Amino acid sequence: MDKLIHGTAAGGTVRVMAAITTDIVAEAVRRHQTSPTVSAALGRALTGTLLLASSLKELDRLTVKIEADGVVEGITAEADADGKVRGYVKNPHVELPPKDNGKFDVAGIIGTGMFYVIRESGYDIGLYREPYVGSVPIVSGEIAEDFAYYLAKSEQIPSAVLLGVLLQKQKPFVRASGGVIIQMMPGANEHIITMIEDTISHAPHITSVIKRGATARDLVKLALGAIDFEILEEKEIAFDCNCSFKRAVSLISSLGRDEVAAMLAEDKGAKMTCGFCNEIYTLDEGDLQKMLDVEKV
Ligand SMILES: [Zn+2]
Numbered sequence: 001m002d003k004l005i006h007g008t009a010a011g012g013t014v015r016v017m018a019a020i021t022t023d024i025v026a027e028a029v030r031r032h033q034t035s036p037t038v039s040a041a042l043g044r045a046l047t048g049t050l051l052l053a054s055s056l057k058e059l060d061r062l063t064v065k066i067e068a069d070g071v072v073e074g075i076t077a078e079a080d081a082d083g084k085v086r087g088y089v090k091n092p093h094v095e096l097p098p099k100d101n102g103k104f105d106v107a108g109i110i111g112t113g114m115f116y117v118i119r120e121s122g123y124d125i126g127l128y129r130e131p132y133v134g135s136v137p138i139v140s141g142e143i144a145e146d147f148a149y150y151l152a153k154s155e156q157i158p159s160a161v162l163l164g165v166l167l168q169k170q171k172p173f174v175r176a177s178g179g180v181i182i183q184m185m186p187g188a189n190e191h192i193i194t195m196i197e198d199t200i201s202h203a204p205h206i207t208s209v210i211k212r213g214a215t216a217r218d219l220v221k222l223a224l225g226a227i228d229f230e231i232l233e234e235k236e237i238a239f240d241c242n243c244s245f246k247r248a249v250s251l252i253s254s255l256g257r258d259e260v261a262a263m264l265a266e267d268k269g270a271k272m273t274c275g276f277c278n279e280i281y282t283l284d285e286g287d288l289q290k291m292l293d294v295e296k297v
Helices: 024-033 034-054 106-109 144-154 191-204 206-210 216-224 245-253 257-267 285-294
Strands: 004-008 014-021 062-066 073-080 084-089 113-120 132-137 157-168 174-183 230-237 269-273 280-284
Touching: 004 024, 004 034, 004 216, 014 230, 024 034, 024 084, 024 174, 024 230, 034 062, 034 073, 034 084, 034 106, 034 113, 034 144, 034 157, 034 174, 034 230, 062 191, 062 280, 084 157, 113 144, 132 144, 144 157, 157 191, 157 206, 157 216, 174 191, 174 206, 174 216, 191 216, 206 216, 216 230, 245 257, 245 269, 245 280, 245 285, 257 269, 257 285, 280 285
Parallel strands: 084 230
Antiparallel strands: 004 014, 004 230, 014 174, 062 073, 062 113, 073 084, 113 132, 157 174, 269 280
């Protein structure tokens, strides 16, 4: 089971979040049948979104949306306070040749565009608050740098963001995935910041340690080096979508009586695919007839 931790260091002036997301990204790849480069992009976005969501109090849901002019066109990832995450891309099968260094050309499939963060809170206590929406232009397209740029520009939190997805040829295609975010809060000491920057610049790539069994705690150590940290929370995280057959039924019945009658007469049923998780719900003639019987308007 994938895990996420968050904690603090240097007397609370540094915040740390880290997660292993190998199973989550494998599940996303299985559901959306993404090409290798899209798998890397979606995996980084899902991991970054989970990490960002874990740093916020009173959060119900955090959505990261990348709208871009590259072939993938769009990536959406959504995480909640319980460690559930789901996500999808607009064009799952597009691909580009690898870069000269052999790495996936994630920036190439994304191109330029906008990076949005939407935070929703208050639902669980019965309040409706206007969602908070922050946005920045895409500066890199490699995703980790875009999360860092968003945090620095939109939330004024200088941050180091490391996200990595390592793929393999055989199922489940994802060999290792995870990420770390280190945030410098107001009052963070220059010496500490320099130490962290230096440690990160000399650290091995995170997927190379995750594939050897590193935990979320090990990832924090990799980024902080000799600096002590305290873990405030550790939780299990998973790819999880809140769609269901019941929701599919209510969505189709909301199309109206005429539409449902037409589906019954012409198609003898209906099919609904959840955009977030690609689950297909099939309603047969009986299900549609039941809707018409109930909704005598
Ligand atoms: Zn779904």
